[in-house]
Amino acid sequence: MTAATATGFEPGPASTRTGRLRSGFAGRLLLAQALVLVAGALTTWLVASAAGPSIFHDHLERAGVGHTTSETRHVEEAFASALLVSLSVALLAAVTAALGVSWYFSRRVQRSISPVTAAASQVAAGRYDARVPDPGLGGEFASLTRTFNALAERLGAVETTRRKMLADLAHEMRTPLATIDAHLEAVEDGVRELDETTLGVLRASTRRLRRLAEDVSAISHAEEGRLDIDPQPVDPASLVEGAAGAARGRYASKGVRLETSIHTxxxxxxxxxxxxxxxxxxxxxxxxxxxxxxxxxxTCSRIDRWVQYTVADTGAGIAGEHLGRLFDRFYRVDTARDRNHGGSGIGLSIAKALVEAHGGSISVDSSGVDRGATFTVRLPVANT
Known part of the structure; x- marks a missing residue:
C-alpha cells in the first residue's frame, strides 16, 4: 500500500490534474473578476446616466444664458448623449483592459499553483524528493513554497529513518532468533542435550529479544510524547546513589571501578x-x-540553573566523526564490538528522549579513541 492509498488519495495522471486546475481554479477566478468588473461598470453607468443630466441642468440654469425651451432641451439631450456614449466607451475599454490583466494574473497564479499540486501528489505517492520553486509572487507564496519543501524534506527524512529502523530491527532480531533456532534444532536432532548450558544460551537470546522489544517500545513512546513522566523536586544525590547502587554488582563482576562524586x-x-x-x-x-x-x-554538580550529571569513563573513547550521531537509533561506533557487548543501539536514544522530555539536554565528548568518553546530562533545578 502506498502513502497515497493509505490516506485515501489517488493522485491520478499529472496532465489530468493540471487540466482540472486550469479549467477549474483559473476559470472560476477569471469569471469572478469579470463579474466584479461588469457589476462595477453597470453601477457607474446607471449612476452617471441618472445623476449627470440633472447636475448639468442645474448648472445650465445657474449660468443664466438665455435659451429657448427647445434650445435648452436640445443642449441637455446632447450632453446626456455625449456623456453616455463616452462613458460607455470608456467603461468598455476599462473592463476589457481589466479582464486582460485579470486573465494574465489568473494564468500566473494557476502556473504557480500547478507545481504545488503536482509536487503534493508526488509526496502523497511516496516520492519525497519533490520540490517547488519560488514562483516570484511575493512573500506569502515564497513562504508557502519554503514550508512545503521543508515538509517534503522532513517526510523524506522520517521515511528514511523508518526504513533504516526496520532494517536494523530485523538485523538485531536475526542473531538471537538464529541462535534459538540452531540450539532447538540441535536438541531435536540429539546433537545437544537440553542441559543448563543450552538453557542458558536460549534464555540469553530471549532476554536479548525482550530487551530489544522494550527498548523499541520506549523510544517510540518517548518520540511520540506518550511517556508517563511526573517530574518532582528530588535530591540529586539520591538519583546518583540509586543508579550506582544498582550497577555496582555488574561493575564488580567485570572488574571495573565505579566511583561517585556529589557536589550539590x-x-x-x-x-x-x-x-x-x-x-x-x-x-x-x-x-x-x-x-x-x-x-x-x-558526578553530580550545580551549573547555573541546571543540575548536571556526568558519566566519565577511561574506556575505548569515541572518534570525532561519530560524536554527532551517537544518539541516533541503532547507531553504533563499532557495530561488531557493540553487538557482542549486548547493546541494542537504542539505549542512548532512549536517554536523549527522556532527558529532553524533562526539559533538559544530553551531550557527549571524547578526546578520541582509547581516551575515554564523558556523557553530560543537564536537568532544571526545581523552583523552591
Missing part, C-alpha cells in the same frame, strides 16, 4: 524512575566500553 544537594526537577533509567543506561554503556581495571565516575 539542590533539588532537581525529575521523575525518579525515568532519570534513574537514563543514568542506568549511561552507566551500562560506559561499562560495555571500559576494560577491566578501568574506572567510571558518576
Amino acid at each position: 544537594h539542590d533539588p532537581v526537577l525529575a521523575d525518579t524512575d525515568r532519570i534513574g533509567q537514563v543514568l542506568t543506561n549511561l552507566l551500562d554503556n560506559a561499562l560495555r566500553h571500559t576494560p577491566p581495571e578501568g574506572t567510571v565516575t558518576l
